[in-house]
Structure formats: C-alpha cells, structure tokens
Amino acid sequence: MAARRTRKQARSRAAREFVSEVEEILDRMRADLADLGDARAGGHLDPDLANRLFRSAHSLKGVAGMFGFEGMSELAHHLEDVLDGLRMGRLAPDAPALDLLDEVVELVAGLIEREGDPAGAQADVQTMIGRIHAALDAPPEPSAADAELEGLDASLLRALTEYEEHRLRESLRRGLAIHLVEASFEILSFEEGLSELTRAVREVGEVISTLPAPGDAPDSQIRFSLLVGASVRAEELRSRIDVPGATVHELRPAGAAAAAPATPASVATGEDAAVTDPLAEASRGEGGELESLKSISETVRVDIRKLDELMNLVGELVIQRGALGAIADRLIHDPATAKIGRELGKIHKNFERRLADLQAGVLEVRMVPLRQVFEKLSRVVRRLRRDIGKDVRLEVRGGDTELDKLIVEQLADPLMHVVRNAFDHAIETPAERSAAGKPPEGVIRLDALQRGNHVVIQVCDDGRGIDPAAVLRRAAALGLVEADDSSLTRKQILDLIFAPGLSTADEVTETSGRGVGMDVVRENVNALGGIVHVDSELGRGTTVSFTLPITLAIIQAVLVGVGDQRFAIPLGAVLETLLVDPATIQRSEGREFLNLRGEPLALRRLHAEFELPPPPLGARQAVVVVGLGDARLGVLVDRLEGQQDAVIKPIQGPIRSVRGIAGATELGSQGTVLVIDVAALVEDAAKRREAA
Amino acid sequence: MSTAVLDPRENFETLARTAGLRGDAHEEAAAERELLVLWLGDDPYAIPVERVREIVRLRPITPIPRVPEAVRGVLSLRGEIVQVIDLRRRLGLAEPERRQGGESERRSERRRVVVLNGEDGQMTGLLVDRVSEVLRLRDDALRPPTAREASTVHALAPHGEHFVSVFDVDRVLDLDGDA
Numbered sequence: 076m077a078a079r080r081t082r083k084q085a086r087s088r089a090a091r092e093f094v095s096e097v098e099e100i101l102d103r104m105r106a107d108l109a110d111l112g113d114a115r116a117g118g119h120l121d122p123d124l125a126n127r128l129f130r131s132a133h134s135l136k137g138v139a140g141m142f143g144f145e146g147m148s149e150l151a152h153h154l155e156d157v158l159d160g161l162r163m164g165r166l167a168p169d170a171p172a173l174d175l176l177d178e179v180v181e182l183v184a185g186l187i188e189r190e191g192d193p194a195g196a197q198a199d200v201q202t203m204i205g206r207i208h209a210a211l212d213a214p215p216e217p218s219a220a221d222a223e224l225e226g227l228d229a230s231l232l233r234a235l236t237e238y239e240e241h242r243l244r245e246s247l248r249r250g251l252a253i254h255l256v257e258a259s260f261e262i263l264s265f266e267e268g269l270s271e272l273t274r275a276v277r278e279v280g281e282v283i284s285t286l287p288a289p290g291d292a293p294d295s296q297i298r299f300s301l302l303v304g305a306s307v308r309a310e311e312l313r314s315r316i317d318v319p320g321a322t323v324h325e326l327r328p329a330g331a332a333a334a335a336p337a338t339p340a341s342v343a344t345g346e347d348a349a350v351t352d353p354l355a356e357a358s359r360g361e362g363g364e365l366e367s368l369k370s371i372s373e374t375v376r377v378d379i380r381k382l383d384e385l386m387n388l389v390g391e392l393v394i395q396r397g398a399l400g401a402i403a404d405r406l407i408h409d410p411a412t413a414k415i416g417r418e419l420g421k422i423h424k425n426f427e428r429r430l431a432d433l434q435a436g437v438l439e440v441r442m443v444p445l446r447q448v449f450e451k452l453s454r455v456v457r458r459l460r461r462d463i464g465k466d467v468r469l470e471v472r473g474g475d476t477e478l479d480k481l482i483v484e485q486l487a488d489p490l491m492h493v494v495r496n497a498f499d500h501a502i503e504t505p506a507e508r509s510a511a512g513k514p515p516e517g518v519i520r521l522d523a524l525q526r527g528n529h530v531v532i533q534v535c536d537d538g539r540g541i542d543p544a545a546v547l548r549r550a551a552a553l554g555l556v557e558a559d560d561s562s563l564t565r566k567q568i569l570d571l572i573f574a575p576g577l578s579t580a581d582e583v584t585e586t587s588g589r590g591v592g593m594d595v596v597r598e599n600v601n602a603l604g605g606i607v608h609v610d611s612e613l614g615r616g617t618t619v620s621f622t623l624p625i626t627l628a629i630i631q632a633v634l635v636g637v638g639d640q641r642f643a644i645p646l647g648a649v650l651e652t653l654l655v656d657p658a659t660i661q662r663s664e665g666r667e668f669l670n671l672r673g674e675p676l677a678l679r680r681l682h683a684e685f686e687l688p689p690p691p692l693g694a695r696q697a698v699v700v701v702g703l704g705d706a707r708l709g710v711l712v713d714r715l716e717g718q719q720d721a722v723i724k725p726i727q728g729p730i731r732s733v734r735g736i737a738g739a740t741e742l743g744s745q746g747t748v749l750v751i752d753v754a755a756l757v758e759d760a761a762k763r764r765e766a767a
Numbered sequence: 768m769s770t771a772v773l774d775p776r777e778n779f780e781t782l783a784r785t786a787g788l789r790g791d792a793h794e795e796a797a798a799e800r801e802l803l804v805l806w807l808g809d810d811p812y813a814i815p816v817e818r819v820r821e822i823v824r825l826r827p828i829t830p831i832p833r834v835p836e837a838v839r840g841v842l843s844l845r846g847e848i849v850q851v852i853d854l855r856r857r858l859g860l861a862e863p864e865r866r867q868g869g870e871s872e873r874r875s876e877r878r879r880v881v882v883l884n885g886e887d888g889q890m891t892g893l894l895v896d897r898v899s900e901v902l903r904l905r906d907d908a909l910r911p912p913t914a915r916e917a918s919t920v921h922a923l924a925p926h927g928e929h930f931v932s933v934f935d936v937d938r939v940l941d942l943d944g945d946a
Binding site (some may be wrong): 373387390391640684685686687724725726728729730732733735737739740741746747749 | 829847848849892940941942
C-alpha cells in the first residue's frame with residue numbers, strides 16, 4: 076500500500092510540476108500578448124516580443140509532449156504556426172489575430188482542467204486548429220517588392236535566414252536606415268563584448284542579423300558583422316558603440332525607398348579582419364537568442380514549499396537567537412562574567428541584524444507583484460466586453476504592490492468575483508448612464524497600495540451603487556434583521572451583503588443575472604487573515620476594499636497572558652496597549668466598553684471568548700487595542716508579556732480550523748503559543764453588535 | 768504470527784521507523800500486516816504501522832479553545848504544530864483513577880504521543896497510556912469486532928490469549944461523526 080501511495084505521489088508530483096510549468100509559460104504568454112496588443116498601436120510588431128511568444132509556444136509544445144498531453148502539444152504546434160506567421164509578416168498583427176492568440180492561450184489553460192473530458196477537449200482543439208488554418212490561409216499582405224533589397228550586397232543577402240530577410244524588409248518598409256556594424260573581439264571574451272555591442276545597438280534600432288565577418292584577423296580575435304535597422308545616422312550609431320576599432324557603414328539612409336544604392340559612408344576604420352569560427356555560429360541566433368538564454372538562467376522556479384522549509388529554518392534560528400540573547404543578558408548581570416557577557420552581547424546584536432536581513436530576504440523571495448492577478452482580471456474584462464458587448468473600462472493602479480505569493484494566489488478568485496459583480500450588475504446600460512448624466516462608458520478601477528504591514532486593494536465602480544433600503548428589505552425577508560430596525564447604521568446595512576444567502580443581484584441592484592454570494596468572498600479573505608469592506612453611494616458607485624497582511628509567515632507578535640495560558644497577537648493589527656482599572660470599564664446593554672480618549676471602544680474578554688477561567692475580581696487588566704480597516708476592538712487580557720518574533724504555523728490535525736485562532740507558533744522555552752486571528756475577533760464582535 | 772517484545776526503555780522512535788520501513792518492504796505481500804500495539808489502561812489496541820510517523824514522550828500540550836473535548840491541544844514537533852487527540856476521551860473512556868503518587872508517576876512516565884501520518888501529509892498526535900510492541904500477523908487472522916455498532920475499531924487481532932482491538936485510523940480521526 077505504501078509503495079502504491081508513493082507511486083501515486085510521484086505521479087502527482089510530476090503532474091504538479093507539469094501544471095506549474097504550463098501555467099508559468101501561459102502567464103508569460105499572456106503578459107507578452109497584452110504588451111503586443113499595446114505595442115500594436117504604434118503600427119508595428121515588436122520582433123523581440125513576437126520571438127519570445129514563439130519560444131514560449133515552442134516550450135509549451137515540448138512540455139506537453141513530454142507529459143503526453145497530445146491535444147495540448149498539437150495545439151501548441153499550431154500556435155507556433157500562427158506566431159511564426161506573425162513574426163515572418165505572413166499574418167498581420169491585427170485585432171482578429173490577437174484575439175485568436177488570446178483564445179488559443181485560454182484554450183490551452185482550459186485543457187489543464189479538463190483532463191476528465193478528453194473527447195470534449197479534443198473537439199475544441201480541432202475546432203481551434205481549423206480556425207488557425209483559416210487565419211493562416213487568408214491572402215497574405217502584399218509583400219514588399221524585391222526591388223527594396225536592390226543594391227544590398229548579394230552575398231550578405233544570401234547569408235540571411237528567411238526570418239532575417241523579413242526583418243530587413245520590415246525595416247526598409249518602415250523607412251529605417253540600414254547599417255552594417257563590424258567589430259572584432261578577443262575570442263576568449265567575445266560573448267560578453269558581442270552582447271554589450273548588441274545591447275548598445277538595440278537602444279536605437281534592431282539587430283537584424285549577426286554574422287561572422289569574413290576577412291583575416293589575428294588568431295586571437297573574431298570579427299562580426301551586425302546588420303542593423305535603426306532610426307539614427309551612422310555617426311550617432313557609432314557614438315553609442317564602445318568597442319575599439321568598430322566600424323559603421325550606412326548601407327541605406329533612413330527614409331530612402333528602393334532608390335539608388337547609397338554610397339557606404341565609412342565612419343571609423345579598423346583592421347579589416349575576421350575569421351570564421353564555429354563559435355560564431357553558436358552566437359548567431361534567430362532574434363537575439365544570445366540574450367534570451369541569459370535571461371532564462373537568471374531566474375529559477377522554486378516550489379513554494381521549499382521556501383516554506385527555509386522559512387521554518389529561519390524561524391528556528393529566530394528562536395535560538397532569543398535564547399542566545401537571554402544568556403548574554405544573564406552573563407552581563409553577573410559581575411563575575413560581565414566582560415564575557417558583553418562580548419557575547421555584541422555578537423548577539425550582530426547576529427540579530429544579519430538574521431533580520433536573512434528573514435527579510437527569504438520573505439522577499441515569496442513576494443510577487445499583484446500585477447499577475449490584475450492582468451488576469453484585465454483579460455477577463457476584455458473578454459466580457461467583447462462577449463457581452465458592454466462598454467466597461469478597467470483601470471489598474473498599483474500593480475507593483477507586492478504580496479506573499481500564497482496570498483496573491485488565494486486572492487484571484489475573490490477579486491474576480493467582485494470585478495464580475497461590478498461588470499455584470501453594477502455598471503448600468505449606456506442608456507441608463509446617459510439618463511443619469513454619466514459618460515456612456517463605465518469604469519471599474521482596481522487600486523492597490525501598501526499601508527504598513529498591510530496591503531489595501533480596492534475595486535471601485537462608477538455604477539448604480541447599492542440601495543441600503545433594498546439590502547435591508549432583503550435581509551429582513553431572510554430573517555437576518557428586523558425590517559423596522561432603525562438602529563442600524565448605513566455601514567452596518569451595507570455590510571449585510573456579506574451575509575450568507577443575500578445576493579447583491581436582483582433585489583438589490585434590480586438587474587437580472589447571477590448575483591453570487593459575497594459571503595464566500597468574505598470567507599476566503601478572512602482565511603487569509605484579511606478583511607473586506609464595502610462602501611457605496613446610490614447612483615454614484617460602489618467600492619469594495621480588501622485589507623490583507625503582506626505575508627503569512629514571520630510576524631512580530633504581542634504576547635498576552637490569560638490565566639496560565641499565553642497567546643500571541645500579531646503586532647500588525649495592534650494599535651496600542653494599555654492597562655485598565657476594572658472600575659473604569661463601562662457597560663451598555665451588558666456589553667462592555669471603555670472610554671478611550673473620548674471615544675467608546677468595544678471590549679471583548681479573551682477568557683470569555685476562549686472559555687478560560689476568569690481573572691480574580693478587581694485585578695488590573697490589560698487591553699490590547701486591535702484594528703483592521705476602520706474597525707476597532709479592545710481585547711481584554713490578564714497580562715502583557717512583551718513582544719516576540721513569531722513564525723505562524725498552521726495547526727495540523729483533524730480539526731481544520733478554529734474560529735479566532737490563526738495558527739500557532741513555537742517560542743523556544745515558552746513552548747507552543749496560539750496566535751489569535753484578529754480579523755475573526757473583530758468581525759465576530761461587529762456581528763454581535765449587529766445581532767443586538 | 769510473531770511478536771517482537773520490546774524493552775520499554777527501547778527507543779520507540781527507532782522502532783516505529785524501522786517498522787515503517789519493513790511495512791514498505793512487505794506491502795506487496797498484502798496478506799501480512801504489522802500493527803503497533805498501544806494500551807489504554809489494561810486494554811490493548813493497535814494501529815497499522817504504516818500510519819505511524821513516530822512516537823514521542825508526552826510533553827507539555829498547549830490547550831486550544833473551541834474544539835471538541837477529545838482534542839487535548841497542540842504540541843510542536845520539529846517546527847510543525849500538531850493537534851493531539853486524547854484517545855481515552857475520543858473513545859469516551861473514563862480517566863484512570865488516581866493511585867498512589869509513585870504509581871501515577873510511573874504511569875505518566877509511560878504515556879506517549881503516537882504521531883500519525885494523514886492522507887494529505889497532515890499529522891495528528893494520539894495520546895495513549897503506553898506503547899508496547901509491533902505485532903506481525905496475516906490478514907486472515909483478523910476477526911470482526913464483537914460490537915456491531917463499534918465505530919472506531921474495525922477488527923480484532925489475536926495476540927497470545929487476548930485480542931487486540933485494531934483501529935480504523937480514519938474513523939478515529941473523524942471527530943465530526945461522533946466524539
């Protein structure tokens with residue numbers, strides 16, 4: 076049985092590997108396609124982008140073939156054809172072509188999830204392949220006349236690949252100047268010099284081809300010719316090249332059509348020498364492969380669980396560090412060992428700093444920009460816009476804001492949900508919008524910004540807004556509140572849309588469609604230690620705000636004591652701590668609160684929440700004031716026991732989750748301490764207020 | 768059927784691991800199985816050895832609120848936080864009556880947490896009174912439990928003059944069904 080399980084695990088590990096690899100390729104392609112769509116506005120196709128896409132499709136084909144996904148492999152093969160058509164100029168990079176690419180990529184993504192439906196998937200693949208053929212068979216763009224190439228050295232032209240020739244024509248068509256750059260490099264270090272040269276040229280133009288230059292050079296040197304299409308003159312190009320002895324010949328000035336061959340203008344002269352060398356072949360690549368190889372080697376894909384293991388190790392070091400500090404302190408306070416204690420103390424301080432750097436470094440590796448999710452949302456909105464024909468624009472800001480990879484992944488669904496709700500239900504029809512004096516095009520805005528240890532993500536729309544009266548009616552019909560409850564504030568009423576069973580559609584926004592539970596959104600966000608809020612103005616729009624911790628891993632925590640137990644409260648959620656005399660605690664309808672500088676602060680006793688023994692009567696109590704979003708709560712505990720770094724771990728075992736407990740942390744000599752889920756406490760307290 | 772009786776001072780971690788490895792090697796010979804025998808008071812129970820990850824001495828357990836009574840709390844195992852289920856409470860058995868000081872100390876000295884591997888890589892600890900040995904037997908030696916309504920025991924395994932109650936581990940860990 077054990078062996079079978081192991082085989083199954085091996086298979087599922089391979090499958091996971093496959094899925095993650097395919098997803099990574101698809102993500103890269105989606106980003107490149109988005110860029111391609113943007114760049115297209117400039118009137119020409121970015122060859123690097125097209126080449127990168129082509130290579131991605133090629134990798135996809137390889138990976139799919141290796142794992143036996145024939146449908147996907149076949150589809151990737153045809154995707155290659157489309158991209159090849161694009162970069163060879165056989166297919167115009169117009170909107171239908173880009174839409175087709177979008178669709179192929181999404182079909183591939185869908186195939187991963189449709190392992191159980193091979194027949195249906197295969198049918199879709201064949202339909203798509205049919206469409207690809209149709210697109211490629213369409214009459215090609217009238218190709219540029221060969222006359223364009225007249226006057227260029229025939230031996231040079233012969234050396235070009237079909238693709239390079241296409242790029243050359245493309246440069247001529249765009250009226251760029253064509254230069255021949257020649258330079259010699261030491262054989263031992265030519266790769267570096269050549270890529271430096273290529274980079275310099277690329278700032279002002281495109282390297283159409285890199286060829287080993289004929290001629291004789293010293294044995295230790297190798298000479299290259301770069302065929303370059305650029306918008307600048309030879310002088311300027313030469314001035315950008317920092318290679319001794321490099322020459323630039325202008326073969327065709329900018330803007331010249333297929334007129335008389337230009338007189339090669341020699342700008343600098345160097346030793347005309349070169350050798351043909353097999354190495355040169357290797358450095359010659361279609362569309363800058365030299366560079367792409369490098370960029371691949373600069374990133375590594377890491378299983379996030381390996382990072383978790385590293386994080387565990389760092390967490391254990393943090394605990395050890397605490398013990399070291401305590402020993403140093405003890406030594407310092409004993410006169411007999413004070414000297415050695417101080418030395419140890421110094422080392423400890425150094426260790427602490429380095430460890431903090433290490434911690435930050437490991438954390439940073441886990442951080443990914445929200446852009447990934449935002450791009451997905453943009454695509455969805457683009458597709459909805461196309462399919463439904465509703466005029467809605469998605470504006471995105473703050474895509475660089477970084478969050479723990481795990482959080483970003485878990486966030487995709489809730490965000491998608493809210494954006495779809497906005498698209499489907501919140502934004503009115505153009506007629507309705509005009510009648511309301513709004514521009515016909517609706518706007519959904521996605522915003523992310525970091526605030527301390529939290530990231531706030533907002534989804535705003537300028538749609539019809541939520542009618543509190545309608546929410547209240549619906550909630551009353553469901554028995555969630557009394558219909559005539561006048562004590563609820565507008566905010567509390569809006570908050571009811573997160574109640575199970577209360578959809579934001581139909582009754583509330585008076586449109587048809589599938590209004591789906593915001594309760595699931597709240598649940599998912601809470602599971603990440605975050606909270607979600609809604610604000611809305613009738614007729615003006617709705618804003619849904621997500622407040623999330625930056626990371627789930629290492630946190631600073633305030634240790635509190637209740638009876639003989641200890642708990643940790645994440646410092647990120649703590650606003651302040653204070654000691655209170657029990658006599659100053661006030662009550663209203665049996666609920667306790669405190670006068671905190673003129674504002675009432677709701678209190679919850681931790682011992683009551685967790686059914687622990689109460690403190691002795693009249694004993695001084697401590698209050699930890701916690702806040703998330705704009706919600707505040709005072710948590711009453713017996714003692715404050717200082718601050719500590721804590722690595723929050725999930726609790727393993729049959730009980731999957733305990734409301735109010737976010738996890739646990741090991742604190743060396745102090746044993747295992749439960750970490751309080753502040754979001755849950757704050758929310759429960761708010762619910763109890765509402766229920767009242 | 769053969770039993771390997773162990774000196775109680777023997778290192779149980781090693782025992783469980785080697786037993787686990789043997790379990791692997793024997794898995795194709797499906798007719799044979801190995802059971803870890805553990806005790807609640809004077810009653811022997813058993814768990815398939817391949818579900819056992821390791822056995823550790825009882826150490827301070829941090830209680831958790833808002834969970835069924837059978838969950839004693841959590842303990843930390845090389846950086847992982849694991850729930851500990853008190854097997855006596857899980858089965859609804861009485862707490863052992865208090866005896867004289869020396870006796871009770873010896874008893875608590877023998878208490879162990881048997882750490883189980885979950886299907887999904889999650890661990891769970893089972894608090895038992897003591898662990899004694901690994902029992903090796905053929906499947907056809909197993910007998911059905913006497914109580915039809917038995918919820919957590921799925922077979923009885925002969926062991927000398929006695930029968931050992933063999934747990935269905937997943938049912939023991941299912942605290943929602945009955946606890």
